[in-house]
Amino acid sequence: MTMTDGFAQRPVESALWAPFAPMHSVRQSRTTIVRADDVWVWDTDGQRYFDGTASLWYSNVGHGRTEIVDAVTRQLRTLDAYQCFGDFANEPALRLADEIAQRAPMDGGKVFFTSGGGDSIDTAAKMARAYFAAIGQPERTVLLHREHSYHGTHGFGTALAGIPGNRVGAPFAPNVTQVPHFDPAALDRAIVEHGPERVAAFFCEPVIGAGGVLVPPTGYIEAAAAVCRRHGVLFVADAVICGFGRLGNWFGIERFGVRPDLVVFAKGVTSGYQPLGGVVAAGHVAEPFWDEPGNILRHGQTYAGHPAACAAGIANIEILERDGLLQRSLKLEGPLAERLDSLTDHPLVDHARGGTGFMGALELDPGYLAATPGLPGQLMQAVRRHGVLIRPMGSALGFSPPLTATEEHLDFVTDAVRAGLDDIHRTT
Incomplete structure (x- = not known):
């Protein structure tokens, strides 16, 4: 060279x-x-x-937004990076978490930051299982996903893959079951067959993205959410692609009038100017960890809540709203x-x-x-x-x-x- x-x-x-x-x-x-x-x-x-x-x-x-570049630059000159584990935090992470929670389609939302979409899917899967363990139902570990779904390529994401070619070497996580993509009755049957007392969560893209841009038929999302509510299964909205304006609202799922238990986000949260993702947990899912002593979600990424990435997210949201x-x-x-x-x-x-x-x-x-x-x-x-x-x-x-x-x-x-x-x- x-x-x-x-x-x-x-x-x-x-x-x-x-x-x-x-x-x-x-x-x-x-x-x-x-x-x-x-x-x-x-x-x-x-x-x-x-x-x-x-x-x-x-x-x-769009590319070349100087407002985001300037926000990241200012932040790097003030505080380049510092971890958010334990009782540590930084101002951009605190502010962005509040901005996202205020816009999320659930009550009392709490925001767990990650470095991207794949990290966020793994977080949501572990969070769903940890939630049931925390409320005395540790046997609820089964995760459901749909044909054609794409939930990243990490361990849980590969196991949750509905695109056959992406399941090479999968599943890397146990107790994962696929259901037809637009059939709420099949979802109901799968939950009953496993036993509702064993099922933790159902992962659902508002519009299936990488699997082919598959728009749900009228009433499907609402019916699937109703099935989950009836059986006490957490409804996880994967808004990694659909969020931050792609479906005309903040997380995509609002378009269908559904209030999910968990929302996974990434991509559009910074419009790609910095790597960032996260999970919004509804208040009832966060409660065992926030309001009861001794429950710790032993999970997290080194760069979770990175101050420069969060500064980019704040500036990005401002542009989405202003423009x-x-x-x-x-x-x-x-x-x-x-x-x-x-x-x-x-x-x-x-x-x-x-x-x-x-x-x-x-x-x-x-x-x-x-x-x-x-x-x-x-x-x-x-x-x-x-x-x-x-x-x-x-x-x-x-x-x-x-x-x-x-x-x-x-x-x-x-x-x-x-x-x-x-x-x-x-x-x-």
């Missing part, structure tokens, strides 16, 4: 092992992003792309769905999904998928060549732009996707 202007010059082939990457092909063919502004990002060749997925569903307020981005998400969800519907006449497209939140998907034609298993990845690359970044998700293409996007941007995306579809169709 040589030195240039004081910096080590990178070899053509880097040692970076990327997540979810076929490294055999990626190792010498990468798109390296070097800068970003609002809805746009640029690579090392100067090529500009529309960020059609808000990176990984998180750049809700009306939650309302903007609601305004744009219809236009995005319309643009995706306009592409369903293409031979490579089977149908579109969306209309609930500023997110959507194009399901690809099953015949073409069977003939070309790598079709989603090929289309991602083809659309990228026309200046738009989207994500392959199994048999679909996913869309979740920053909440700062405009209808003109959506037109640009539509044109690029159609051009990419045409390019691939000509070769299939």
Whole structure:
């Protein structure tokens, strides 16, 4: 490795092992992003792309927000970092916890910070089991999740994975059961079969995100929550993707009128400017640990409540409110769905999904998928060549732009996707 202007010059082939990457092909063919502004990002060749997925569903307020950069910088100059274990705290963590609890759709919410979504899922799973142990029901350890669900890739997240390809080596946690994704009666049967006295929690994304942007049928979320209430099972809303404006409100679950027992959040809480996540526990779940001596949740991450990350979260919430981005998400969800519907006449497209939140998907034609298993990845690359970044998700293409996007941007995306579809169709 040589030195240039004081910096080590990178070899053509880097040692970076990327997540979810076929490294055999990626190792010498990468798109390296070097800068970003609002809805746009640029690579090392100067090529500009529309960020059609808000990176990984998180750049809700857009890139280049100097307010967040300045808030993080000020905090680092004042208190760079200090742990929040035991009786230690810092001002940004205290303030952000209160800001989040005030907006959470439950009474008496308490906020447990983590470093991201996967950490938060593990926290919620352990918290659910610890809660029942604390109230004298330690046998309640069974966790339920749905087909197509994505709850991260940590130990519990892998066990709770409803995407088959993500369950390699799973389950890493015992007593985990999968149920059909939109069938409250099946959820009820699963609880009865296990015995309600053994079931701790049900994990539910308001809209299934990475599993394909699957919008729940009318009444499903409400019915599933009612099943959980009837059996005393904790309803865990996984708002990692759906939160902080993606569904037009703070945690996504409010859209369905459900008051969960636990809410998992990450991604949009800082719009990706700093790694941060957490769990909001309703008052009755927190009570055994907050109001009774001797009960300790023996769990936590080194950087939980990191002051700079929390400063980013505070500034991010201020932007979401000041710029009306939650309302903007609601305004744009219809236009995005319309643009995706306009592409369903293409031979490579089977149908579109969306209309609930500023997110959507194009399901690809099953015949073409069977003939070309790598079709989603090929289309991602083809659309990228026309200046738009989207994500392959199994048999679909996913869309979740920053909440700062405009209808003109959506037109640009539509044109690029159609051009990419045409390019691939000509070769299939």
